[in-house]
Amino acid sequence: MALRERVVAFVEEGHSHRAAAARFRVSVKFVNDMVILKRETGELEPRRQGNGGGHGKLARLRDWIAVRMTAKPDLTLDDLVLEIAEAHQMT
Structure with missing residues (x-):
């Protein structure tokens, strides 16, 4: 969580996504995803994974x-x- 918060804070300070990616040694896609997540949910908690279960073949x-x-x-x-x-x- 700390990395997500630092990356988004860096972008919110006015730095570009590319600059954030270079500084924190992550991909630009990661930076984009974190900024979008923060904008959409207001938080940086990871989204649930999977399909919710309970409706597969078994x-x-x-x-x-x-x-x-x-x-x-x-x-x-x-x-x-x-x-x-x-x-x-x-x-």
């Missing part, structure tokens, strides 16, 4: 997988994939 099998892992905690990912393919006709 979403409907979440409970089945949890039960299976509880029943056999030493189940490997490869074995779980095989069981899913066999039990639910998924490839």
Whole structure:
């Protein structure tokens, strides 16, 4: 967070994005992204990553997988994939 704050503060002091990138040894894209983030949100907290979850191919099998892992905690990912393919006709 400190780097993000220093970069944005440097730009807000009137320096160019290129000058900020050179001074803090980051890319111009990073500087641009931080300035945009600050403008849009008012903060420099990283945005959430990923797609939010819960709607992928395995979403409907979440409970089945949890039960299976509880029943056999030493189940490997490869074995779980095989069981899913066999039990639910998924490839």
